[in-house]
Amino acid sequence: MKKIAVILLVALLAGLFALPALAEDKPFAGTELVVYNWYDYIDPSVLDLFQEETGIEVTYVNFTQNEDMYARLEAGAGAYDVVFPSEYMIERLIKEDRLEALNLDNIPNLENILDNLRDPSYDPGNAYSVPYMWGTLGILYNEDMVSAPITSWTSLFDGEYKGSIFMMNSLRDTIGLALKTLGYSMNTRDEAQLREAGDMLVKQRQDKLISGNFVDETKDKMVANEAALAVIYSGDALYAMEKNDRLRYVVPDEGSNIWVDGMCIPKGSAHKEAAECFINFMCRPDIAQMNMDYIYYSSPVKQVVENLDEEQTANVAMNPPEEWVDRCEYYHDISDAMNLYEGIWMEVQMAR
Amino acid sequence: MKVRSHRAGKLLKGLWLALVLAFLYIPIIVMIALSFNASVSRAAWTGFTLDWYVKLFKSKQIMAALNVTITVAVIATVVSTVLGTLGAIGMHAMSTGMANLLINVSYLPMTTPDIVTGVSLMLMFIFVKVPLGKWTMIMAHIAFDTPYVLFSVMPKLRQMNPNLYEAALDLGCHPAKALYKVIIPEIMPGIVTGALLAFTMSLDDFVISYFTSNTDQNLAMIVYSAARRGVEPTMYALSTLMFIVVLGLLLIVNRRNGLEDIA
Amino acid sequence: MKRSWYAAPYGLWMVLFTVVPLLFVLYYAFTDSSGAFTVNNFVKIASPMYGLVLWDSLRLAFFCTLLCLLIGYPTAYFLASRDFSNAQTLVVLILVPMWMNFLLRTYAMMTLFENNGVINTLLESLGLGRIQMIGTEGAVLVGMVYNFLPFMVLPVYTVLKKMDYSVIEAAEDLGASPIRVVSRVVLPMSIPGVVSGITMVFMPAVTTFAISRMLSSGMIYLVGDMIEDYFIAMNNRNVGSTISLVMLVLIILSIGLLRKVDPDNSGGGLW
Numbered sequence: 001m002k003k004i005a006v007i008l009l010v011a012l013l014a015g016l017f018a019l020p021a022l023a024e025d026k027p028f029a030g031t032e033l034v035v036y037n038w039y040d041y042i043d044p045s046v047l048d049l050f051q052e053e054t055g056i057e058v059t060y061v062n063f064t065q066n067e068d069m070y071a072r073l074e075a076g077a078g079a080y081d082v083v084f085p086s087e088y089m090i091e092r093l094i095k096e097d098r099l100e101a102l103n104l105d106n107i108p109n110l111e112n113i114l115d116n117l118r119d120p121s122y123d124p125g126n127a128y129s130v131p132y133m134w135g136t137l138g139i140l141y142n143e144d145m146v147s148a149p150i151t152s153w154t155s156l157f158d159g160e161y162k163g164s165i166f167m168m169n170s171l172r173d174t175i176g177l178a179l180k181t182l183g184y185s186m187n188t189r190d191e192a193q194l195r196e197a198g199d200m201l202v203k204q205r206q207d208k209l210i211s212g213n214f215v216d217e218t219k220d221k222m223v224a225n226e227a228a229l230a231v232i233y234s235g236d237a238l239y240a241m242e243k244n245d246r247l248r249y250v251v252p253d254e255g256s257n258i259w260v261d262g263m264c265i266p267k268g269s270a271h272k273e274a275a276e277c278f279i280n281f282m283c284r285p286d287i288a289q290m291n292m293d294y295i296y297y298s299s300p301v302k303q304v305v306e307n308l309d310e311e312q313t314a315n316v317a318m319n320p321p322e323e324w325v326d327r328c329e330y331y332h333d334i335s336d337a338m339n340l341y342e343g344i345w346m347e348v349q350m351a352r
Numbered sequence: 353m354k355v356r357s358h359r360a361g362k363l364l365k366g367l368w369l370a371l372v373l374a375f376l377y378i379p380i381i382v383m384i385a386l387s388f389n390a391s392v393s394r395a396a397w398t399g400f401t402l403d404w405y406v407k408l409f410k411s412k413q414i415m416a417a418l419n420v421t422i423t424v425a426v427i428a429t430v431v432s433t434v435l436g437t438l439g440a441i442g443m444h445a446m447s448t449g450m451a452n453l454l455i456n457v458s459y460l461p462m463t464t465p466d467i468v469t470g471v472s473l474m475l476m477f478i479f480v481k482v483p484l485g486k487w488t489m490i491m492a493h494i495a496f497d498t499p500y501v502l503f504s505v506m507p508k509l510r511q512m513n514p515n516l517y518e519a520a521l522d523l524g525c526h527p528a529k530a531l532y533k534v535i536i537p538e539i540m541p542g543i544v545t546g547a548l549l550a551f552t553m554s555l556d557d558f559v560i561s562y563f564t565s566n567t568d569q570n571l572a573m574i575v576y577s578a579a580r581r582g583v584e585p586t587m588y589a590l591s592t593l594m595f596i597v598v599l600g601l602l603l604i605v606n607r608r609n610g611l612e613d614i615a
Numbered sequence: 616m617k618r619s620w621y622a623a624p625y626g627l628w629m630v631l632f633t634v635v636p637l638l639f640v641l642y643y644a645f646t647d648s649s650g651a652f653t654v655n656n657f658v659k660i661a662s663p664m665y666g667l668v669l670w671d672s673l674r675l676a677f678f679c680t681l682l683c684l685l686i687g688y689p690t691a692y693f694l695a696s697r698d699f700s701n702a703q704t705l706v707v708l709i710l711v712p713m714w715m716n717f718l719l720r721t722y723a724m725m726t727l728f729e730n731n732g733v734i735n736t737l738l739e740s741l742g743l744g745r746i747q748m749i750g751t752e753g754a755v756l757v758g759m760v761y762n763f764l765p766f767m768v769l770p771v772y773t774v775l776k777k778m779d780y781s782v783i784e785a786a787e788d789l790g791a792s793p794i795r796v797v798s799r800v801v802l803p804m805s806i807p808g809v810v811s812g813i814t815m816v817f818m819p820a821v822t823t824f825a826i827s828r829m830l831s832s833g834m835i836y837l838v839g840d841m842i843e844d845y846f847i848a849m850n851n852r853n854v855g856s857t858i859s860l861v862m863l864v865l866i867i868l869s870i871g872l873l874r875k876v877d878p879d880n881s882g883g884g885l886w
Contacts, residue, residue, distance in 0.1 A: 460633045
């Protein structure tokens with residue numbers, strides 16, 4: 001009897017909630033959203049589900065790196081409604097007034113985001129962005145090829161692993177980790193500090209310590225035991241560790257970068273509210289779970305983190321210990337000091 | 353004696369060609385093998401699977417990109433073949449100075465790095481407020497395809513006996529008809545070569561397409577952006593299928609017409 | 616209607632979609648980030664460091680073109696000879712690999728060359744030692760030749776195909792050695808095709824970067840990399856444009872020199 005009452009009550013409640021949903025039905029039905037994101041960085045069935053629930057159709061378009069996405073947004077080429085830049089790029093886009101301020105009332109699921117990733121320094125109050133995935137920059141090493149567990153960036157420079165090191169062909173990350181090795185901030189604008197970091201990187205090249213310098217190929221090459229050490233993003237590290245159980249990931253003691261890929265609405269979007277609806281949808285725990293399972297990166301959604309299984313919780317690339325995160329810093333936009341970085345980067349690239 | 357040396361010569365020639373083909377095909381074979389590899393990674397062979405082919409046909413994004421790629425490549429190839437052939441014929445009849453100028457302009461798309469071409473075309477399209485899409489992409493493709501046609505046709509024109517055309521005119525042939533009946537057949541192999549090269553260039557272009565199109569993405573763009581997340585064997589599967597289809601088609605056409613007539 | 620007018624649509628298209636966009640490049644090369652006129656970009660890249668990168672690019676492109684010629688010319692010649700009834704099929708077979716995505720092909724090549732790659736695994740199972748291939752200039756050259764070879768074979772082949780073989784046979788019958796036949800008869804007749812081939816190989820080869828980056832493991836830094844870095848990573852179109860402008864001028868000058876070799880073109884008003 002009691003059981004029946006409960007069922008009735010549930011049915012009634014469901015009906016109550018269903019009614020307004022029916023009345024409002026799908027306010028954005030028929031809208032077409034253009035989502036500009038990294039390739040394969042969303043579970044395709046999430047997009048289908050979103051269309052089913054809201055009637056909004058999503059066109060999924062890809063970029064390969066923050067900078068080429070920026071080149072297009074800057075030129076005003078965009079016809080995009082939601083973009084997924086990384087934190088330093090978000091900061092820059094905000095500074096240059098290329099993003100729409102979010103109406104957080106339309107994104108109640110912001111609640112679900114981990115506290116330490118909310119209200120970030122690159123975007124105070126999440127006024128323009130909501131975190132989508134996050135991670136760290138660190139070293140991936142092959143247990144069989146090192147003499148002791150790696151704990152410091154200095155392993156990249158001390159010569160012990162000469163000829164068996166992959167660096168990252170990326171201006172911010174490469175110069176940044178050299179700065180960290182020297183105990184400086186990854187966001188420095190100090191010429192002397194940058195010069196010191198540059199000299200260290202040039203020497204590393206001249207001493208033939210490194211055997212590779214790429215971004216995309218690192219993970220597959222590490223799986224194939226092509227080097228002992230590689231600079232890598234935690235997301236790529238997860239991919240590689242899945243396929244080669246001799247690989248270990250570490251965020252060095254000196255500290256490193258914590259990165260966040262966020263969701264933003266670029267200026268000029270004709271469907272701002274539908275875009276906010278999309279962002280809100282992505283923060284729903286079940287959806288975030290689907291995306292995490294598909295992409296296998298760290299999700300910033302609380303419920304998903306609580307839901308990690310034992311193995312995932314223990315995985316330092318997926319779920320870095322708090323002290324690792326504490327010694328990491330966000331990249332900030334340094335485009336005003338780009339001249340300094342540029343000179344140093346060129347010297348490093350041309351070092352022989 | 354002469355016959356024997358000829359036979360030996362033929363054998364050596366055949367051996368040389370076999371080596372060149374082996375060089376060109378070994379990476380293709382590796383790629384086909386990878387499309388059946390159960391592991392996502394290139395690093396290890398972990399067993400045979402057809403999963404990637406299944407996944408390929410399920411991916412809306414890849415199928416849409418295939419459509420864009422073929423549409424763009426076909427239209428760009430047709431237009432640039434016409435433009436380039438007419439261009440070569442016209443330049444052949446020009447004064448040296450003017451022709452040299454045009455030839456130098458034709459070098460530009462081949463010489464300019466794709467990134468420069470792509471970004472400057474994007475800036476131009478935005479400047480004149482043309483919305484970026486499939487059509488801007490096609491226009492850009494025509495621009496970088498046409499010189500390949502031009503440079504394939506020109507040597508044939510130079511090889512042609514100039515008197516043929518004059519003779520046709522002297523015999524009362526209308527210039528347009530003379531072009532169609534005399535010149536075109538003479539330079540046909542060059543045109544076919546040029547069209548093939550243009551199609552090849554168009555299929556493979558990533559950078560220029562990326563900057564000249566908003567939401568229409570071609571396969572090369574997909575492959576490049578996929579590399580960031582690790583190249584999935586679905587891409588190899590797609591290439592394998594394209595390879596088989598193209599090879600099959602060409603061999604059939606070849607057998608039926610004995611390409612001799614066209615190329 | 617004069618025949619030269621046939622080139623009008625082509626000319627128009629090239630002006631609209633090649634010359635006009637290049638005006639943007641010209642503009643950026645002579646301005647700074649605020650849009651003011653400057654020649655500082657040129658001053659900046661006039662350092663020996665940039666010169667070395669340029670030299671590396673030209674050197675690699677030169678060797679790539681030379682190898683393509685050495686491999687491609689005989690290939691085209693043999694294909695055009697009457698020895699192979701199925702020559703057309705073979706020509707098609709040479710082009711078809713180019714219809715597979717270039718990035719994937721280069722990945723496949725990487726798979727061959729890596730330290731634990733296909734070739735080294737094979738060598739090891741045969742009891743021979745491994746060789747370091749990936750990351751070397753040799754690997755880059757092989758990759759470049761692989762990618763550009765058809766652009767040499769095709770134009771040479773089309774020209775040789777139309778050659779009058781009775782001339783060769785006559786020379787042979789008159790007792791000319793094969794080398795003499797080639798150098799005195801075949802080669803001069805095929806010059807237009809060779810020039811086209813060299814043009815189509817050398818020019819894109821100078822600014823290549825993806826192949827060199829992947830096969831050198833990112834250890835060889837070429838002009839193409841530099842331009843891309845300036846345009847994208849550093850978002851500095853000004854210096855990027857300056858470098859590509861200098862490249863353009865250099866390449867066109869060197870091709871201009873090459874065309875002097877082409878006797879048909881040097882003085883005779885064939886054009």
